[in-house]
Amino acid sequence: MFMILSLFYYFYFSIVGIYIIFLPKVLSEVGYDASEIGIIFAASPLVRFILPFLFMRGMRLNAVVFKFSLLLAILSAIAFYFSLESFYLLLASNVALGIGMSLMLPYVEVIALDSIGKEMYGKVRLFGSVGFIVVALVLVKFLSSAYVALDFLLFFVVFTAFVGYKVQSIAPKHEEKRAKKETNDINLLQDYKLWLGLLLVQMSFGAFYNFFTIYETDYGISLDMTIYLWSFGVLIEVIMFFVQGKFLHFNLLKILQLTILATAFRWLLVFYFPQNLNVLFFAQSLHALSFALFHTAAISYLFHLYKNKSLAQQFFSGISYGLGGFSGALLSGYIYEWYPKYLFLSSSIIVFTAFIFISLWMRERELRL
Numbered sequence: 114m115f116m117i118l119s120l121f122y123y124f125y126f127s128i129v130g131i132y133i134i135f136l137p138k139v140l141s142e143v144g145y146d147a148s149e150i151g152i153i154f155a156a157s158p159l160v161r162f163i164l165p166f167l168f169m170r171g172m173r174l175n176a177v178v179f180k181f182s183l184l185l186a187i188l189s190a191i192a193f194y195f196s197l198e199s200f201y202l203l204l205a206s207n208v209a210l211g212i213g214m215s216l217m218l219p220y221v222e223v224i225a226l227d228s229i230g231k232e233m234y235g236k237v238r239l240f241g242s243v244g245f246i247v248v249a250l251v252l253v254k255f256l257s258s259a260y261v262a263l264d265f266l267l268f269f270v271v272f273t274a275f276v277g278y279k280v281q282s283i284a285p286k287h288e289e290k291r292a293k294k295e296t297n298d299i300n301l302l303q304d305y306k307l308w309l310g311l312l313l314v315q316m317s318f319g320a321f322y323n324f325f326t327i328y329e330t331d332y333g334i335s336l337d338m339t340i341y342l343w344s345f346g347v348l349i350e351v352i353m354f355f356v357q358g359k360f361l362h363f364n365l366l367k368i369l370q371l372t373i374l375a376t377a378f379r380w381l382l383v384f385y386f387p388q389n390l391n392v393l394f395f396a397q398s399l400h401a402l403s404f405a406l407f408h409t410a411a412i413s414y415l416f417h418l419y420k421n422k423s424l425a426q427q428f429f430s431g432i433s434y435g436l437g438g439f440s441g442a443l444l445s446g447y448i449y450e451w452y453p454k455y456l457f458l459s460s461s462i463i464v465f466t467a468f469i470f471i472s473l474w475m476r477e478r479e480l481r482l
Contacts, residue, residue: 114228114283119240121221121280124273126241127248128214131266133322134249134343138336139259140203141327149200151446154323156204157211158438164215165427174423176281179220183274186213190270193263210270215435217273219426221280222412226422228283231413232358238409239354246347253340298420299428306474308432311411312440313467314373315433317380317460319441324449325383328456332387346397353401357409365414366475368406373468376403380461387457 140150168174189209196202225234252265301308320328329339360368379399386392412429419425441463449456 115233115237117276117279117283118221118225118229118237120276121273122238122241123244124269124276125214125218125221125244127244127269128266128273129241130245130248131252131262131269134326134340135252135262136266137323138326138330139262143197143259145200147324147327147450148446151323151442151444151449153200153204153207155439155442155446156208157214158435158442160208160211161215161435162431162439163435164212165424165431168424168427174216174220174427178216179281180278182213182216182220183277184213185209186217186270187267187274189213190263190267193266194260197259197263215430217277219423219430221277222426223416223423224280224283226412226416231361231409231416234413235354235357235405235409239351242347242351242354242405246344246351249340249343249347253337299424301428301432304474306470306477308428310369310373310467310470310474311429311433312437313463313470314376314407315437316441316444317376317464317467319438319443319445320380320449320456320460321383322438323442324445324456328449328453329387329393331453334388334390334393338390342393342397345394346400349398349401350405353405354409357406360406361409361413365410365417366471366478368410369414369471370468370475372402372407372410373464373471375399376407377461377465377468379403380457380464384455384457384461 137150137154140153141147145153189206192206192209193203196206225237229237248265248269252262255261255265325343326336326339329342330336334342376399379396382392382396386396411433412426415425415429416422444459445456448459
């Protein structure tokens with residue numbers, strides 16, 4: 114189980130690396146402006162946000178749906194070749210890839226938490242970070258044209274689908290056990306402080322995921338150095354995933370508060386020192402808290418908070434990475450086009466607002482209990 118899950122995360126997050134590090138730059142060089150790039154990269158997370166609501170109406174994220182997601186991801190990766198220079202076709206291909214990717218991950222996340230637990234989760238998930246960093250370091254040396262990035266994308270999508278199919282062969286015993294326990298106990302309106310906090314954290318990452326490469330190269334940092342900054346952040350993330358198990362025995366909500374404050378500080382550093390490599394490397398080191406520890410604490414908290422564990426993971430993916438990613442990409446696209454200097458200042462303000470909502474949720478939970 115450990116090895117097959119590790120391989121899935123490796124290939125899945127290699128796709129994410131190609132998608133968020135290189136594709137915005139590729140689209141910029143092809144001729145798309147910042148607002149168009151923002152719209153294209155906002156469409157996929159918007160779909161990710163909508164999907165969980167369909168599953169509240171009786172659909173279930175089961176083996177059949179998972180296999181469909183694998184096939185859809187392959188077909189959409191192929192479609193990128195025919196749509197690169199057409200805004201609307203590219204938008205449609207991006208949406209299809211978003212549907213496939215957003216169905217895959219929650220399915221596997223529940224299997225991972227179910228079978229190996231939150232303490233071991235980081236040791237499996239770190240292989241995703243390794244995949245992210247390796248593809249970044251390799252692709253930057255071969256990125257002679259936009260189609261090279263698409264070749265890498267298709268290669269990793271195919272391998273992710275193959276390994277995902279192998280993971281699914283382990284899933285039925287867990288799937289049958291969960292199906293008897295899961296009832297829809299998720300009330301988004303009642304728990305809005307929690308979900309809004311999670312959404313705003315990911316919304317603040319819109320500037321980073323979609324425009325960090327463009328932002329730094331526009332300030333005179335070379336593309337190679339920018340990739341080293343990405344890679345360093347992920348290297349620190351890998352270390353955190355490896356050692357984080359002992360931290361997860363503490364209050365998960367307090368961990369979320371800490372990691373959110375670290376994220377606000379991180380974006381402030383990027384805003385004030387966009388050309389200072391020492392500061393930028395330190396800011397990237399905070400990725401250990403703002404992504405690695407935050408992510409595991411969040412999915413672990415939701416896993417224990419709700420009975421419907423698969424739907425909780427879908428909503429985390431849909432609301433945080435989906436709606437948060439959509440609004441963050443869209444907002445950052447327009448901010449970077451109109452007020453580029455203040456891109457990461459806006460991110461810091463957004464994520465500090467998330468800290469306020471998580472703190473309010475923590476107080477509410479204490480009163481309930």
